[in-house]
Amino acid sequence: MRFSIVGLLSVAATATLVSCASLKIENVDFGWPVESVVTVGDDNVAQDKRYSVAFPTAELAMEEFQNPDALRGAKLRVIRSKEGYYFVTGPKFRNVYVFEPGEGMLTQEGKILVSETGLKDPALNNRPPHVELVDGDAFKKVLTASGILEAQ
Amino acid sequence: MTMRARTLSILALLLMSLTAAAQESDFAVKQSFENRILEIKKAIDGATSVATLDSIKTDITKLEGDFGGKREFLDRSLYPHTYDEALTELKDIHLITYDRVYLIQTQGIRLSDLQAQLTAMSLQIDTLTNEKNRLFAELAQSKKTQSELREVARRLNSSLDAKDRLIFAMTDSIFLPYGKDLNQASEMQKEAVGKKLAQANVLTRVNEIATDNIRFLESTQLQPKDYANLIDQHEQFATKWNGLREKMVAVALPPSARPVSATKTKGGVPVVTTAAPQPGAQVDSVVNAWNLKLQESLMASIGKEFTTNGIALQPFNDARTFSQSVRAYIATLKTSGQDPTVFVDKVWKERIDREWRDVLSKESMLGKAEYAALDQLVSELHAEQVGGQFYLYVVLVLALVVAIWWFFFRKPRGGKAEKSE
Numbered sequence: 284m285r286f287s288i289v290g291l292l293s294v295a296a297t298a299t300l301v302s303c304a305s306l307k308i309e310n311v312d313f314g315w316p317v318e319s320v321v322t323v324g325d326d327n328v329a330q331d332k333r334y335s336v337a338f339p340t341a342e343l344a345m346e347e348f349q350n351p352d353a354l355r356g357a358k359l360r361v362i363r364s365k366e367g368y369y370f371v372t373g374p375k376f377r378n379v380y381v382f383e384p385g386e387g388m389l390t391q392e393g394k395i396l397v398s399e400t401g402l403k404d405p406a407l408n409n410r411p412p413h414v415e416l417v418d419g420d421a422f423k424k425v426l427t428a429s430g431i432l433e434a435q
Numbered sequence: 436m437t438m439r440a441r442t443l444s445i446l447a448l449l450l451m452s453l454t455a456a457a458q459e460s461d462f463a464v465k466q467s468f469e470n471r472i473l474e475i476k477k478a479i480d481g482a483t484s485v486a487t488l489d490s491i492k493t494d495i496t497k498l499e500g501d502f503g504g505k506r507e508f509l510d511r512s513l514y515p516h517t518y519d520e521a522l523t524e525l526k527d528i529h530l531i532t533y534d535r536v537y538l539i540q541t542q543g544i545r546l547s548d549l550q551a552q553l554t555a556m557s558l559q560i561d562t563l564t565n566e567k568n569r570l571f572a573e574l575a576q577s578k579k580t581q582s583e584l585r586e587v588a589r590r591l592n593s594s595l596d597a598k599d600r601l602i603f604a605m606t607d608s609i610f611l612p613y614g615k616d617l618n619q620a621s622e623m624q625k626e627a628v629g630k631k632l633a634q635a636n637v638l639t640r641v642n643e644i645a646t647d648n649i650r651f652l653e654s655t656q657l658q659p660k661d662y663a664n665l666i667d668q669h670e671q672f673a674t675k676w677n678g679l680r681e682k683m684v685a686v687a688l689p690p691s692a693r694p695v696s697a698t699k700t701k702g703g704v705p706v707v708t709t710a711a712p713q714p715g716a717q718v719d720s721v722v723n724a725w726n727l728k729l730q731e732s733l734m735a736s737i738g739k740e741f742t743t744n745g746i747a748l749q750p751f752n753d754a755r756t757f758s759q760s761v762r763a764y765i766a767t768l769k770t771s772g773q774d775p776t777v778f779v780d781k782v783w784k785e786r787i788d789r790e791w792r793d794v795l796s797k798e799s800m801l802g803k804a805e806y807a808a809l810d811q812l813v814s815e816l817h818a819e820q821v822g823g824q825f826y827l828y829v830v831l832v833l834a835l836v837v838a839i840w841w842f843f844f845r846k847p848r849g850g851k852a853e854k855s856e
Contacts (some may be wrong), residue, residue: 316511317461360462406460417459 313367318407321361323354331361336369338389346394347376362407362414368392368428370414375401379416381428393429465512468502472525479525479532485540488533492623495525534627556605560640563598567647570594574654588655595647596668602640603675609635610682625686632683638715641676645721648672652728659790662733666797669729673722680715733794740786746778754800758809765812775816783813 319331323340330337340359341351348354359373369382369389379397382389397416404419413432416424425433475494482488499522502509509518570591574584609631632638648669657665730753737757741748748764751757768775787795788810796806 316508316514317465320462406462408459408461415459423459 311367312365312411313363314365314409314411315363316409318360318362318409321359323357323359325355327352327355329354329359329361334363336361343371343380346380347378360405360407362409364409364414364428365411366428370407370426372397372402372405372407372416374403374405376405377401379407379426381426383428395426395430397424397426397431461508461512464502464505465509468498468505468509468521469513471498471501472521475525476528479529482532482536485533485537488529488536489623491529492533495522495529498522498525530623530627530630533623534631537624537627556601556608557635560598560601560605563594563601564643567591567594567598571650571654584656588651588657591651591655592661592664592668595644595651598647599644599668599672602637602644603679605635606632606637606679606682609637628686632686637679638683638718641679641715642718642721644672645718645725649721649725649728652725652732657732657736659736659794662729662736662794663797665729666733666794666799669722669726670799673726676715676718676722680719683715737787737791737795740782740791744777744782746782754795757795758801758805761809762812765816768816779813779816783810 315334319333319336321329321331323329327339327341327344328337329340340354344354345351354373357373359371362370364370367384369384370379371382372379377396377398377400379395380391381393381395383392384390398418402418403421406417408415408417410425414426416426422434424431475491475498478491478494479488482491502518506518509521513521570587573587574591609628652665734752734757738748738751746764748760749756751760764778767773768778792806795801796803801809
């Protein structure tokens with residue numbers, strides 16, 4: 284009798300756990316076909332109209348240039364990879380920043396050093412599953428969320 | 436913008452696009468494509484001569500060549516538009532401008548006037564279509580008296596006739612600026628005419644007229660005098676349609692230039708083909724059906740004239756077979772010696788010759804010569820009958836004269852005897 288009660292409780296608990304498990308959809312492609320070139324406004328906010336993404340740039344400017352207003356009026360290159368990470372860089376940047384989106388925030392996933400002297404004319408291309416960085420005719424690098432996969 | 440400035444500007448953009456290709460920046464490719472489209476649009480907008488527009492056409496072809504390989508990428512990055520949409524829009528603008536500039540340059544016709552004329556005609560046609568639908572509905576109601584129905588049918592016929600004339604006037608307006616020999620027109624001009632014909636919905640409208648006329652024949656009881664007018668209408672329509680079809684074939688793209696289209700078979704398997712039906716093939720078949728219906732109705736009405744008087748001709752379904760039937764019947768009368776009075780007097784003289792001569796004498800029917808020949812045959816039949824009676828009358832009159840003479844002028848035999856005695 285005691286065994287059957289335990290058994291029943293176990294079945295009920297399993298059923299409850301199964302029904303509460305969150306739904307997961309796999310193989311989602313978050314990639315943007317082409318990067319967005321967004322101009323940082325006077326309010327230090329970069330706003331992309333096509334994908335309706337807006338984020339303050341003061342902290343990014345502080346991290347890259349040690350000046351919270353350094354990006355005001357600058358053109359940032361932003362692209363979202365297939366996995367869903369945001370890759371952000373711009374002229375004079377030494378790094379490409381990789382962010383993971385969260386609830387009302389972007390969390391730095393990686394900071395990839397790509398140029399000691401700073402980028403001149405950067406552009407980001409989506410090359411699933413990676414992201415490609417080109418800097419004029421200077422170089423081309425294939426990036427992952429954590430670093431440089433390949434450089435030419 | 437001068438021609439030189441425009442060429443320089445396009446060269447600069449071309450250089451930019453080549454640089455962009457070297458950089459392999461997707462964003463630069465997209466921007467380069469958009470900029471070149473914008474630049475070409477500006478060039479089209481400022482073009483004042485056909486030569487400039489011809490040169491711009493080459494730029495468009497070059498643009499297609501430069502970016503055709505990136506179609507898939509551009510489809511995604513130009514969202515909500517696509518590569519094809521962007522190019523189609525550009526070509527349309529070019530075509531419309533070419534048309535306008537060509538007209539201004541060659542004909543001195545104000546496009547606005549022509550456009551207003553076409554719009555007005557389209558409106559009139561639509562009004563007539565509404566009127567026609569209303570009249571067909573009235574005709575379908577059998578509540579009206581015979582004379583009221585006749586009036587509705589008359590108005591309907593004149594409405595169809597007016598619509599017919601308007602549509603062909605409209606197509607004439609479309610073709611007018613391009614002169615008579617459309618085969619000499621450039622591909623651009625042909626494309627422009629084709630586009631206008633499609634916009635004015637010409638094929639559908641022409642097809643609708645022919646179909647309406649068939650419907651009219653099916654829903655109306657016609658009288659002999661109606662047919663002459665209806666045959667004229669059909670002949671004029673067919674002539675105008677033949678002319679229009681020739682022009683439509685002239686402006687139609689050659690098979691090699693037709694866009695490859697996928698059509699689905701009954702099994703649902705798409706078949707890619709460049710073969711397109713000749714323009715207006717459907718109209719051809721409806722015009723033919725209209726003629727057959729008209730002939731059928733006409734011959735049935737003529738046939739009734741004979742059957743109601745008890746004359747059984749061999750069946751006929753057109754003017755030629757009608758003539759053969761009449762000739763055969765006349766031959767039968769001659770050989771059998773039957774009394775031809777009903778056929779000659781009651782049917783031919785009173786009905787056919789009086790009511791149907793105009794229709795049957797038309798060149799598309801029997802023609803004047805053949806009708807006259809038939810009438811002559813019938814008259815001879817009458818003459819033979821008259822000849823027989825005449826001889827009978829002569830004999831009777833002679834007999835009467837002899838009888839009178841015998842009664843009044845003969846010398847009695849008894850008197851002579853008395854005298855000798």
